[in-house]
Amino acid sequence: MLPSDTQVLVDAEAVAQRACEWLAAAAAVAIRERGVFRLVLAGGSTPQRAYDLLADTLQDWDKWEIFWGDERCLPVEDGERNSRMSLPTARRFPIPAELGAEAAAVVYAQTIREKLPFDVVMLGMGEDGHTASLFPGDPSPQPLSLKGRGAKDKESLAPPRPLRERGLGGEGLTVAVFDAPKPPPERVSLSVSALQACRQQLVLVTGAGKVDALAQWRSCVLLPIALAVREDACLLVDASAYGQ
Numbered sequence: 001m002l003p004s005d006t007q008v009l010v011d012a013e014a015v016a017q018r019a020c021e022w023l024a025a026a027a028a029v030a031i032r033e034r035g036v037f038r039l040v041l042a043g044g045s046t047p048q049r050a051y052d053l054l055a056d057t058l059q060d061w062d063k064w065e066i067f068w069g070d071e072r073c074l075p076v077e078d079g080e081r082n083s084r085m086s087l088p089t090a091r092r093f094p095i096p097a098e099l100g101a102e103a104a105a106v107v108y109a110q111t112i113r114e115k116l117p118f119d120v121v122m123l124g125m126g127e128d129g130h131t132a133s134l135f136p137g138d139p140s141p142q143p144l145s146l147k148g149r150g151a152k153d154k155e156s157l158a159p160p161r162p163l164r165e166r167g168l169g170g171e172g173l174t175v176a177v178f179d180a181p182k183p184p185p186e187r188v189s190l191s192v193s194a195l196q197a198c199r200q201q202l203v204l205v206t207g208a209g210k211v212d213a214l215a216q217w218r219s220c221v222l223l224p225i226a227l228a229v230r231e232d233a234c235l236l237v238d239a240s241a242y243g244q
């Protein structure tokens with residue numbers, strides 16, 4: 001089941017523009033009410049345009065703190081690191097995935113524990129329905145928030161994969177992943193609990209490659225994206241991903 005605030009927009013550019021406006025508004029409220037805006041960035045290619053648009057706007061960047069929902073275990077300078085996608089704030093809290101998945105998961109759980117709840121968690125969705133670095137077959141327990149959402153007990157169309165997962169981050173906030181089906185196999189992800197420990201979630205999904213996974217999510221298949229996204233999230237999707 002998709003969130004009630006699902007907005008189908010004409011194309012990826014419209015999604016990026018709406019995301020930029022939405023984030024600027026959320027930041028203004030957070031800074032006015034609490035003096036800081038804590039944002040978890042999504043990785044992958046989808047949100048890059050929204051980040052570029054946002055970087056060109058005037059914001060209280062010194063009051064923004066940015067975190068990442070997942071990271072690939074690659075050298076710090078690698079162009080495939082999600083931490084390469086950023087915003088012009090000095091207060092960055094990248095996942096130290098260069099330490100290896102287990103150590104980074106432990107360190108990052110300590111980093112974020114002090115920062116919860118986040119103001120906004122951004123999420124993307126892979127073509128297989130993964131989000132952050134939580135892939136189909138991930139044995140993480142289902143969140144309680146799934147109850148009452150009309151979810152059916154269907155198997156994902158993707159065959160379950162026995163991901164080796166260790167919730168070593170303390171309090172189940174982070175996950176060390178060792179055999180992700182999308183390269184690189186070693187990654188660190190926030191857990192479902194941490195991805196939901198926020199005031200608001202913003203989900204961006206674009207492109208025809210996502211149409212099958214989005215259709216599964218709509219029909220309550222328990223993909224990782226369906227487990228991680230709360231009913232009260234804002235989902236911005238373009239027409240091609242929605243199948244229009």
Ligand SMILES: O=C1O[C@H](COP(=O)(O)O)[C@@H](O)[C@H](O)[C@H]1O
Nearest residue numbers: 042043044045046124125126132
């Ligand atoms: O591997 C990842 O994929 C998802 C989706 O990426 P996209 O390129 O299809 O936008 C992303 O949300 C995640 O952060 C990333 O590590």
